[in-house]
Amino acid sequence: MSKPVAQEKILKGIDASPGICIGKAYLVDKEGVDVVEKYFINDKQLQGEIKRFKAAVKKAGDEFQTVLKNRPEELQRDYILETHIALLKDKMLYGRTVETIQSEGVNAEWALKKIVSDLKATFEKMGDEYLRERAADVVHVSDAIMRNLVGIASKNIAAIDKRVILVANDLSPADTSQINLERIMGFITNRGGKASHTGIMAQALEIPAVVGLETATIAIKSDDLIIVDGNTGTVIIDPYEQTLFEYEERKIGYEDYRAVITRESHLRAETTDGTQLEVMANIEFPEEIVSVKNYGGDGIGLYRTEFQYMNRPDFPEEEELFGKYREVVELMDPKPVTIRTLDINGDKAVASQSGLDEVNPALGLRAIRYCLRKPDIFRTQLRAILRAAAFGNVRILFPMIAAYFEICAAINALDDAAESLEKDGLPYKREIDIGIMIEVPSAVVLADLLAEKADFFSIGTNDLIQYALAIDRGNRNVAHLYQPMDPAVLRLIQRVADVSREKELEVYMCGEMAATAHHIPLLLGLGMDELSMNPQSMPRAKRVIRALSVSDARSLTRKALKKKTARGVFEIVQSAYGDIISELEYH
Amino acid sequence: MNSDGHNKIRVTTIKNELGLHARSAAQIAGIVQNSFANVWIQKDNEKADASSIIDILTLACAKGTKIAIIIEDLADLAILNAIADLVDSGFGE
Numbered sequence: 001m002s003k004p005v006a007q008e009k010i011l012k013g014i015d016a017s018p019g020i021c022i023g024k025a026y027l028v029d030k031e032g033v034d035v036v037e038k039y040f041i042n043d044k045q046l047q048g049e050i051k052r053f054k055a056a057v058k059k060a061g062d063e064f065q066t067v068l069k070n071r072p073e074e075l076q077r078d079y080i081l082e083t084h085i086a087l088l089k090d091k092m093l094y095g096r097t098v099e100t101i102q103s104e105g106v107n108a109e110w111a112l113k114k115i116v117s118d119l120k121a122t123f124e125k126m127g128d129e130y131l132r133e134r135a136a137d138v139v140h141v142s143d144a145i146m147r148n149l150v151g152i153a154s155k156n157i158a159a160i161d162k163r164v165i166l167v168a169n170d171l172s173p174a175d176t177s178q179i180n181l182e183r184i185m186g187f188i189t190n191r192g193g194k195a196s197h198t199g200i201m202a203q204a205l206e207i208p209a210v211v212g213l214e215t216a217t218i219a220i221k222s223d224d225l226i227i228v229d230g231n232t233g234t235v236i237i238d239p240y241e242q243t244l245f246e247y248e249e250r251k252i253g254y255e256d257y258r259a260v261i262t263r264e265s266h267l268r269a270e271t272t273d274g275t276q277l278e279v280m281a282n283i284e285f286p287e288e289i290v291s292v293k294n295y296g297g298d299g300i301g302l303y304r305t306e307f308q309y310m311n312r313p314d315f316p317e318e319e320e321l322f323g324k325y326r327e328v329v330e331l332m333d334p335k336p337v338t339i340r341t342l343d344i345n346g347d348k349a350v351a352s353q354s355g356l357d358e359v360n361p362a363l364g365l366r367a368i369r370y371c372l373r374k375p376d377i378f379r380t381q382l383r384a385i386l387r388a389a390a391f392g393n394v395r396i397l398f399p400m401i402a403a404y405f406e407i408c409a410a411i412n413a414l415d416d417a418a419e420s421l422e423k424d425g426l427p428y429k430r431e432i433d434i435g436i437m438i439e440v441p442s443a444v445v446l447a448d449l450l451a452e453k454a455d456f457f458s459i460g461t462n463d464l465i466q467y468a469l470a471i472d473r474g475n476r477n478v479a480h481l482y483q484p485m486d487p488a489v490l491r492l493i494q495r496v497a498d499v500s501r502e503k504e505l506e507v508y509m510c511g512e513m514a515a516t517a518h519h520i521p522l523l524l525g526l527g528m529d530e531l532s533m534n535p536q537s538m539p540r541a542k543r544v545i546r547a548l549s550v551s552d553a554r555s556l557t558r559k560a561l562k563k564k565t566a567r568g569v570f571e572i573v574q575s576a577y578g579d580i581i582s583e584l585e586y587h
Numbered sequence: 588m589n590s591d592g593h594n595k596i597r598v599t600t601i602k603n604e605l606g607l608h609a610r611s612a613a614q615i616a617g618i619v620q621n622s623f624a625n626v627w628i629q630k631d632n633e634k635a636d637a638s639s640i641i642d643i644l645t646l647a648c649a650k651g652t653k654i655a656i657i658i659e660d661l662a663d664l665a666i667l668n669a670i671a672d673l674v675d676s677g678f679g680e
Contacts, residue, residue, distance in 0.1 A: 083613040083640065090616070092641035119641060126647045128606065134644050137609050 008240045011213050014479070015233035016192065016199025019208035020251040021185040022244065025237075026164035027222040028171075038110040041101070049101055053108035056148035061088050063144060080137075087141045092119065109149050116142040117222075165228055167220050171198045186228040188216045188235055193479035200512070201284075202230070203534040206291065210235050212476050258536075261584075265296035265539035273549040277524065279542050280338075280532035282510060286327045291535040296542065299335035301458070301532020302397070302510040303328060305381065306344050318380045318387075325388035333392035338435065338458070338510075338532075339385050341378070341410075343367045343399040362466070367400030372409050382417035389429035396432055397458055402440040407453045435508075439463035444492045451503035457496055458532075461511025465489055483566035484513040490522065490561055490569065497527045508532060517581045518573050520544045525557025543584045548577070597656045597667055603677035607648035611678040612640040618669050624660035626667070637670070 041049045064085045087093060093115060100111035116138060123135035166184055170191040187202050192211035202209030208230025220226060220237055227236040227247045231254065236243060270276045280301030281292040292300065308316045308324060329337050345358075345366045358364035371378035385396055398410045411434065418430040436443065436450050439460035443450060447457070461484060466473055468489060471482045483489070493509075500507035508530040513519050515533035520541060523531060533541060556576050563569045601607060607615075607628075619626045619638040626637040630652060635642040637656070648654055654674070658667045673679075 079610045079613075083609045086613045086616060087609075087640055090641050091636060091639040092645075119645075122645050126645075128647055128649050131606065131608065131644060131647045131649075134609050138641060 007238065008243060009219060009237040011210075011216060011219060011235040011237070013188075013210040013213035013216070013233045013235065014193060014199075015230055016211040017187070017202035017207065017209035017230045018254075019186070019206070019230045020228065020247060020254055021165060021208050021230075022227050022247060022251065023163060023165050023185045023225070025167050025188075025220045025222055025224045025226050027217060027220065028166060028168040037107070039107050041105050041107055043105070046102060046105065049108055050098055053097060053101060053112070053145075053149065056108070056145050057088050057094060059148040060141070060144040061085060063148075064088070084137065084141050084144075087137060088145070093138065093142065109146060112142055112145060112149070165226055167216055167222075169217050171201070186230065187211070188213060188220070188226075188228060190214050190216050191474065191476070193473045193476065193482065200534065203536065206536045212479070214476070261539040261543055262295060265294075265542055267296070267542070267546075269298075269542040269545040271524070271545060271548050271550050271553075273551060275524075275550045277528070277545050278530040279538050279545070280336075280508075280510075280530055281535045281538060282532050283328075283535070286324055286331070288535060289328060289331045292332075292538075295535045295538045297335075297535060297538055298530075299393075300328065300332055300337040301508055301530055303337055303339045305340060305342055309342065309344065315377055315380070318384050321381060321384035322387045325384055325394075326391050329388045329392035329394055336393045336395055336433075338395045338397050339388070340397040340399055340437065341368070341381055341385070342371055345370050362463075362472070368398055368406050368410060369400065372406065372413070375413065378413055379417050379420070382414050383421055383428075386414070386418055386421055386428040386430060386432075387426060389432050390427045394429070394432050395435055395456070397435040397437055399437040399460070400440060400463075401436045401438075401450065402442045404446060404449050404453075407436055407450055411453060437510075438496050439467070441468050441492065444495055447496050447499040448503065451499055451505050454505060456506040456508060457500055458508040458510045459493060459496055459528075461489075461493075461509060461513035464492065464511070465513070468492055484516070484519055485522075485566040485569040485573075487561070487563055487565065487569065490526075493523075493526055494561060501527060506530070515541060517541070517544045517584065518570065518577070521548055521553045521573055521577050522557050522560055522569075524548055524550060525553035525555075525560075540584065544581065547580050547584065552576075595658050595661060595664065595667060597671050599654060599656065599671055599674050601648050601650055601652045601654060601674060603680045604650055605680070606650050606652065607643055607646065607654075609640065609644065611673075611680075612643035614673060614678060615643060615670055616640045618666055618673070622658070622660075622666050623662045624658065626659075626663060626670075627655075627657040629655040629657055 064081055068081050096115045097108070097112045100106065100114060101108055104111065119138050120135045123132055126132045163183055163185055165186045165188060167188045170189050171187065184205070184207060186207050187198055187209040189198050189211045190213055192198050198211050199209055208228045210228055210230060210233050213235060216235065224237055225239065227239050227243070229247070239247070268276055269279045278298040280299045281297040282302040283289070283292060283300055284304045284307055308321060325339060343366065345361065345364065365373065385394065388394060396414070398407060401407050418428060421428040433455040435456040435458050436454045437460045438444060438447070438457050462473070465471070465482055465484055469481065469486060471478050473479055473482045497507050506529045507527065509523060509528050510532040512533070514523060514531035515537035517540065524545065531541060556572065560569045560572050563572060603611065616638050622638070628635045628637045628643055628646060630646045630648055633646055635646045637643060656667055656670050658664065
């Protein structure tokens with residue numbers, strides 16, 4: 001029998017995180033039960049483990065029986081379901097899984113997964129299409145057992161056993177937060193746009209990602225050899241040898257380029273006419289401090305605090321939060337760390353299964369709205385932040401402020417938290433800079449009022465653009481209309497910058513917009529004091545800043561603000577700085 | 588357990604349109620659950636355990652495939668006949 005020669009297949013998607021990787025695909029199925037943890041069972045516990053497996057099989061069988069019983073009488077016999085019930089106890093599945101647990105001393109999930117993937121491989125080699133598809137029956141049955149083994153809640157991509165490229169329909173923040181960086185070479189998803197969470201996470205992890213591929217999970221099978229080019233948004237399945245060779249070269253070229261720009265990243269970002277711009281990092285985990293330091297960050301411009309509220313049945317305790325914050329603050333000291341308070345609906349994050357679903361969560365009970373509704377949860381976080389502030393240079397940033405009363409209420413809560421710490425006799429620091437995240441259009445309109453209450457503004461472009469242009473950046477149908485260079489967006493930023501100058505506030509930008517080379521001349525011209533971005537974008541941003549002068553950037557920005565379209569703005573930047581940027585950027 | 592060298596074999600051909608698919612394999616495996624000794628289905632040089640749906644499926648027997656049903660103990664003769672009848676009847680499809 002001759003092996004069919006695989007046809008190289010190319011998918012085009014959205015480049016969400018730069019870099020190139022070549023490796024085996026790992027498909028995360030929709031229920032997530034495809035990804036399974038492996039651990040060893042000692043001899044004494046082996047019988048217990050086998051019992052656990054048998055119990056899961058029995059439960060799966062009961063589930064099937066229930067479905068069978070509840071079928072309306074008038075329907076024909078359900079042979080498929082009857083076959084599935086028989087398959088549960090099949091020697092090749094049931095018997096061999098028990099044998100594997102015993103002979104290899106591994107957990108039931110792992111043994112089952114091993115047996116099923118062997119079986120799948122056998123079926124997939126079959127010539128007859130109908131029979132080939134019977135693998136689906138086996139998979140269905142084993143999924144039912146697996147669900148009963150691991151329980152619904154624990155889809156676990158934290159314990160993947162080999163270096164792989166993750167292929168998924170979509171990766172939720174909860175999924176990505178569990179990923180062990182050393183195990184993942186890259187991400188591919190069907191859904192998502194340029195600024196979607198998967199992309200942001202991949203950038204944080206410094207691995208390539210291509211999103212918005214639509215059919216990736218259909219076109220790609222686990223263990224397929226694939227190339228992911230996060231620079232161009234290309235995915236190649238079963239590449240020809242020539243293609244592989246070409247991409248190996250490109251990969252080396254890209255890594256060399258990264259090495260060069262990283263080497264000079266510790267130098268300050270000073271324009272040719274002597275203005276210094278702070279280049280800060282956006283982070284989610286203390287672990288990222290290493291890359292912040294490697295890439296020469298001038299501080300943390302945005303420390304996202306949501307992840308400690310995810311993947312758990314309860315809310316984090318003050319001590320736990322304090323420990324994490326303190327770690328980051330101490331590691332960065334004396335450089336500033338901007339801690340953003342909780343920016344999600346915590347009830348949903350914590351009790352991921354329950355809670356009422358909001359039709360429109362982006363416009364729903366989240367961020368400051370949620371925190372003000374839940375004073376206890378808010379206070380726990382505020383106390384942790386104030387306590388961490390005693391150990392270094394902390395700023396606090398309140399997200400989603402849309403009205404004047406919200407910032408007043410947030411500051412009151414901060415004062416209350418300080419007072420309670422005083423009573424408890426715990427060390428803390430109340431004299432920290434207070435910032436307002438400018439990400440709702442109403443906050444731009446009210447910037448002059450809000451300025452009275454704050455020490456700095458931080459413009460969160462991802463949400464501001466989304467709300468101002470009414471574009472869901474995760475929606476593939478409209479993602480192309482998400483334009484940071486839209487004249488409306490520029491005017492919003494201009495207003496915030498003007499008010500800041502007038503009221504003598506610092507003005508920062510912490511959205512992805514700040515990380516794009518073409519935007520930097522405009523941001524410099526508009527008068528941003530700090531740009532904050534994912535750590536690995538910092539060296540390139542610094543490079544771009546060093547090539548610019550403030551006076552040129554200002555006159556360019558004046559012209560850009562007169563343009564009527566995003567395209568027009570882009571063209572004016574391109575004609576002035578295109579050459580410089582393209583020299584500095586990677587191709 | 589060794590076979591005693593007195594295997595009984597019946598050769599037949601798959602007649603139903605879909606071949607030995609999940610449901611027909613399940614019917615065979617169902618009968619074999621009550622056997623005294625091993626029962627095998629053989630296609631060319633490949634042998635499958637007839638008590639396992641999955642193993643039977645892996646033989647990939649389409650319509651027209653010649654198979655041998657093998658029992659290791661004469662006590663299972665009734666099972667042999669039952670399987671042969673099932674195959675010959677096209678699994679009642």
